[in-house]
């Protein structure tokens with residue numbers, strides 16, 4: 624019997640609790656106001672703190688410079704003509720389900736077109752990606768290679784197989800091997816150059832990296848990390864090696880989610896999907912807090928039209 628796991632049996636945010644907190648446009652506006660201006664209104668033009676409200680238009684007018692500002696101006700929430708309630712519902716589905724949600728399903732749940740759901744979802748994923756982009760792992764790190772859209776065992780390793788997007792999975796663990804944080808990064812290929820770039824951006828130089836000896840992983844030493852090779856064999860034998868327990872568990876969950884939820888992911892979108900898994904995994908002990916935290920990050924992420932969404936600089 625599998626031991627009961629703190630994460631799996633966590634309650635998360637029930638639909639009733641969600642309704643209580645975010646169930647009306649007014650509640651969502653109040654949440655956004657507090658998250659955007661925790662110390663009270665601040666004029667984005669002159670920094671003035673006193674304001675009046677133009678209730679009929681939902682605008683705030685600065686008493687000093689008279690400029691009118693909407694609650695969501697200059698944030699990702701401003702760009703669609705979708706009510707805030709639907710943005711919060713999208714955040715609910717994106718953060719509270721372990722598997723993620725397809726844009727078709729999200730569109731159905733929100734009552735919007737699939738294309739609208741897709742844009743909302745990818746903007747939120749972008750927020751997740753930018754939020755964690757520059758954070759580095761430290762301590763003991765399990766490193767493994769994987770592909771979106773393919774099986775590792777039996778397939779070609781190293782230079783990659785056609786139609787598959789290679790990525791690196793790194794799990795920071797405690798010295799006893801308990802998982803702490805996850806990092807998933809698309810790489811151009813499994814070569815020393817790509818791994819060196821990945822390590823310099825994503826790993827603190829004090830990391831003790833454990834890998835199964837794929838030649839390119841030795842390149843983590845170029846970022847100052849220590850590297851230990853544990854030969855595991857391949858396939859099922861590798862999955863049973865205790866040193867790689869968590870990286871294998873994480874990869875298993877990602878593959879299950881991708882095959883269960885999405886039929887295919889275009890290569891250019893892969894980093895955003897990986898970022899979504901990474902974001903959820905790294906905040907798994909407090910599911911209910913994920914919505915306010917994502918709201919906070921969303922209000923501080925530079926908005927851009929969907930077609931201009933791009934990868935943060937730290938991505939290869």
Ligand SMILES: [Zn+2]
Pocket residue numbers: 666667668669670671685686687688689690
């Ligand atoms: Zn002002």
